Each structure stands twice: as structure tokens, then as C-alpha cells.
Amino acid sequence: MQVVHAVRRYLGLGGLSLMLSGCGAMHLASPGEPALGQVRPAPPVSSTALAAERYTPMDWPAPLEARVRLPATPAGTLRPAALIVHGGGWRRRSPDDMEGIARQLAGQSYVTVNVAYRFAPRYRFPAQLQDLQQAMAWIHANAERFRIDTDRIVGIGYSSGAHLVSLLALASQTGPLATPYGGDHTRLRAVAVGGLPSDLTKFDDGPLVVGLLGGTRQERPEAYVQASPIHHVAPQAPPFFIFHGNRDRLVPVDQARDFYLALQDQGVPAELYLQRGRGHIGSFLLRRGAMKAAIAFLNREVGGGG
Template sequence: LAPENRHPTQVEDVSDALQWLYDNAPRFDIDPQRIGGWGYSAGAHLILMAGLDRQQAPYLNGIVAGGTPADLTAWPNSPLVFGLIGEKLVDAEQTWREASPVNHVSEQSPPVFLYHGQWDKLVEPEQMTFMQEALEAKSVPVETYTVKFTGHIGAYLLAGGAERKAVAFLSQRNDNVAAAK
């Protein structure tokens, strides 16, 4: 955890966990083409960072990300981001950009489902828009869902509609894999 461990340690941990899952997929009878990732808030940040880059395995079939901090440069004075990076934006702008999921989208990135609380004051709803625009700019399939009348914690605890749509989104990705076989 930050600040004891700085970026990119957390992303490397998630990438290592995904690699372990792929390496052990046969042992647990898991189809590696049907593995998706899901995270909320810092977890959404990490699964996007680990899963958007499909230049090397492991690959995710789809990503669900809620309350996503997508562009860390939007918070130049954030003690949370400072704790993650260890330097101020003015002193380490490139690192702040590299730690932002919006800058890791490629044409090969997996489809993404984004959801966000309408009244989120911790991670503003514009962050979902930033991520959506970055995905659309690279023609990556993206769906969004706004959890009405909730903030950051409320969207995490009361996102039943978002969760149902996200499960359907991931199921569709798996159906596409099955149809291609």
C-alpha cells in the first residue's frame, strides 16, 4: 500500500496476480480466454492499469471499473495521489501521466464497462468521461452507467443496477469467446 510502496508497485502486484491466474488456469479448470477484471476506486485504477495494455500476456477479456481515478493529473494537490507517486505533479508530471489509466489505452485494449456515482465528490464523475473518451479515441468498446443519487461510497455499496449491467457486459464478452471457438 502507498505511501510505503509507490507506483508502479501496486500495478506490478496486480499484474503478477493475473499472471499467476493464467499460469494456473488449467489447474483450476479456468478458460484463460474468459478472464475479466473488476475493481472499484483504487481497485478500478489498478485493474485498468494492469489490463488495458495487451502488448503482453496476460490478457483480460473485459474490464469493469467503478469510481475510476482515470486521469491523476486532474488532482495536482491531492495528498492521495502524492502518496501513491511520492512527488508533486510539478516535479514528476510524466510519472503522474504514466500512473493514469487514460494514458494506457491502445487499439488492442479489452472492452471496458465503467460506472460512477452521480454525486461523487471524491472521484468526480468527469473521470468516467475522461476514461470513456480515451477508450473511444482508440475504438475500444466501452459502456457507461451512472449510479443515480449516490456518491463515491454509495455507488460502491448500492450499485445493484450497475452490477447487473456489468455482469451482463462480462457475460457477453464470454459469449463472444464461445461463439468464436
């Protein structure tokens, strides 16, 4: 892993523009600059938004809905799907924030499933992860109806949504984060996340993380480790595309860099796309270049959007 260690030293100095290794890449992008390895997306197809549907069973602690958008693709064709998860500090916001991304992905022939989840502090971790695991079970149960290729399901999230999607992707089938529903239905083919809080142990004891985990780092140290995606990285992890503002003060950029390097250390394909001069909110609102690069990455990993 000599190249990886060279990348680590490079990133520690802040970086200039580009660094490659055997299974990953880092790109520091200026506004309007094309993404590393960007492939021109296919002409967008039209899509239809369905009425929101409940994806949780009747005995679930809270009724939660999924918004499905179906792309216009030839009859009989199986499509990839995208599970989309909004941010909001684990305690607010809604799938409304991700509708633009859902339309963009549906335009590339993904069936999009834009979901709500339970909020902290009323519901503490791992309730939110279990909601996403249930959403994946629902996607599989409805795969024939929506013409989804279940071997090509990707995950997309921003901020706290990125945190939850990453945990979903990294949760072992047998470990403490494993779904209680059994089977392989939580497996993601690839992941694209932005503004990712990858290591909760590095945050101060602010109300958002304390509310999610039910205590401070000193009170619940194991919970902080368990809820940190970086501590679950393993060689079998799916490929990750990570975008992050290099001026992010809410979720410092080292959260993205460290996670990228942890993936590299395990030989997991990954790309890190740093948005020059962007903070946490700005990197989401001004995400055009990052999303083009993310969709190109996802298309490569799932064999195209169609």
C-alpha cells in the same frame, strides 16, 4: 467519429437518460431502474471458497494472498475467471470489501481471484501494478488446477482497484508499464470498473496520490501521466464497462466520462453507467443495478458465464 463528438457535446451538458454510438453506450440510471441492454442473468450456481493462497513468489518484496472461489460447474468444463481488486486509496482496506462481488460472479460461473496488493506510501507505483501482473501470472500457472479458460479472464475493480485494473488492461507488452515477466499472461478479455480515477493529472496534490507517486504533479509530472489510465488508451484495449456516481465528489464524474470518450475515440467497445444521485461510497454500497449491468456486459464479452 461524428457520433462520438455528438456524444461529447451531449455529456458536456450533463445528459438526460441515454445516448448510443456505434460501439458504446451511456446510461444514467435511477435506483431500481434496469440497466441499458441488461440481460437477465442465469440462475446462480453454488460456489466454494478456498483457503487464501500466496500468489507472489518467495523473493517478492511482500507476501500477498489471493482468495479463490470456485463455481459448481460440470466436471471438465473450462470456466472464465475474474481478477478482483479492492479500493482504499492505494493504502488501506482489503479483499473483504469485494467478497460480495466475488460471490456474485462465482454464481455466474466465474472462477474468482480476489487479491491483496502492496500499499502506498511504503510501496510506490508501479509496485501495485506489478502485483496484479504477478497475480495474472499465478492465475495462468494454476489455470489447469482451477479449470480456467485463460482466453476469458476479466478484471473488476472499484476506486483505486479500478485504477489498477484499468492500467493492467491497458499496459502495453513493450511499453514502460509492461510486465517484467514476459509473455501474454496479463491480457484481460474485458473490464468492469467503478469510481475510476482515470486521469491523476487532474487531481490536486492530495496525500493519496502524492503518496502513491512519491511527489506532487510539479515534482513528478511524467509519473502522473504514466499512472493515468486515460493516457494509455489504444485501439487494442479490451472492452470496458464503467459505472460511476454522478454526484461523486471524491473522484469527479468527468473522470469516468472522459475515459469513456477516450475509449470511444479509439473504437473500443464501452458502456458508461452513471448512478443518479450517488457519491463515491454510495455508488459502491448501492451498486446492485450497476453490477447486474456489469455482469451482463462481461457475460456478453466472454460468451456467457459458463
